[in-house]
Amino acid sequence: ARPDGSIAVTLSGEAMKARAHEALSQSVEIVRRRIDATGAVDPQISVSGPDRIVVNLPGISDPERVKALLGTTAKMTFRLLDPNASPNAPPPPGVTLLPMQDNPNEKLPVRDHVDVDGGDLTNAQAGQDGQTGQWAVNFTFDNAGAREFADVTRANLGKRFAIVLDNKVISAPVIQGVIPSGSGQITGSFTAQSATDLALLLRAGALPAPLAVIEQRSIGPELGADSIRAGAISLGVGLVLVMVFMVLFYGLFGLYADFALVLNLVLMLGILSLFEATLTLPGMAGMLLTLGMAVDANILINERIREEVKRGRTALAAMQAGFERATGTIIDSNATALLAHVMLFVFGSGPVKGFALTITIGIVTTLFTTLFVSKMLMVGWYAAKRPKTLPV
Incomplete structure (x- = not known):
């Protein structure tokens, strides 16, 4: 225990290796799910060394899209905005200024506390909004996530609720009413492709650690x-x-x-x-x-x-x-x-x-x-x- 009341935990070398191996195994499975969802035929996914994943994809017509899908952690959280913080002033403790995904110059004061975790999502599908015709992503929580979502919306009517993906705000709608069903919709400046890709990432799950593409080769x-x-x-x-x-x-x-x-x-x-x-x-x-x-x-x-x-x-x-x-x-x-x-x-x-x-x-x-x-x-x-x- 520290003097400030916090607790520091130091992992042994064996524990660190076990955690790294577990993260690598989870990453391989999530990468496989993402690749399979693109419709790729005969992908070959293997582990090389303690921290590398090798992906071979024959006949891919859009490698940049695949690289973007694999390089996205897809960690989604739902957090409240701080109504008292100003985007033009240093944020108070417990609040972070996060950029909007479609406009990085615009930053919103988002609370660090995660109200609902995207890991509780059970399904996500791209579709068009029935009123505006704009592309959106419709999502559904499991039972635990649905209860948390309902509690948060019930306790914070009229407040803005940020949907954050990899520390970027996709949208920050105002909570208009209680949402007890555990279903919702993510709107933004989506195209058909970007909405489909986001739904794919949410269905496949978040990576336990970011992946960096260190080498890309096209073989004839x-x-x-x-x-x-x-x-x-x-x-x-x-x-x-x-x-x-x-x-x-x-x-x-x-x-x-x-x-x-x-x-x-x-x-x-x-x-x-x-x-x-x-x-x-x-x-x-x-x-x-x-x-x-x-x-x-x-x-x-x-x-x-x-x-x-x-x-x-x-x-x-x-x-x-x-x-x-x-x-x-x-x-x-x-x-x-x-x-x-x-x-x-x-x-x-x-x-x-x-x-x-x-x-x-x-x-x-x-x-x-x-x-x-x-x-x-x-x-x-x-x-x-x-x-x-x-x-x-």
Whole structure:
């Protein structure tokens, strides 16, 4: 204890290391949440040494925005303004002059005491104000934060309440009434992008310590060209081998299945391009796995048709029965896989998320090409030829 009544606590070296390690782990998790919220595909986040975080982001079109998101601590507090302090005079004890975010030359006397902490926020979403049409951020507190927010607004009607982010005042509205719901709105000179970014930061949480960008490098795609080329070759070789297998085992119907496989691949690439997704090795692995699943579905259909032919059914009846018997199994298996990969996409991160996205798209295209395109080709061939036997 000190003579003035305060207490000084000195941490040991081991305790300091433990706190630093904890802060680093928390920072990595928050950085990961912020990166995932931007929609980045296959981000790689790792720790380098005792105090550095390395972030690799392929295919990022706006690196400055990402750097700003990572460099913002996003420590939000709600504090009352001192009505007796003057912005043009030295502030009294317990009050600090903080600049406005949209006008740094304008400073407001904000009390140091934090009335409500932004750590109690449970959600934040960007939106447009219903009356002014201006962009704003709508937020919601948890139960404890909602009670504190209601108590503060009840006890300070008519006073100005500053919303402070990293020691800058975003806005300082006058408390017009009690807010018991725990929900509020942050207004200011927001654009759609800045409101979205602020909501993203609030949802991801505040960093336990500021992050400084000490190095930024842009690496050309040619450095990863060899890996992508090798992946493309393996994908092509696998596709050719599968196509040859289908023709050898199932003849003309195998050729129709090959056409459906190629169309499946084209559709996957088209949808990924539509989403502006980056083609990565996990994504290519997902494509190869999807083609394998599509082949399984086509084999199942052809084997069912063979079984019906062996039972003595006519060509048309065998085709119809084969598709009917196989469709339920194909839908069930793909629905199960779809659910699993949607969960991977929602809760995963980095390469896992890219892999899950590719598989999810591939399952949808597989169902379309297998149950619709293949069937359409077979039925069209039968209508034109009217064969007595089937080429399976």
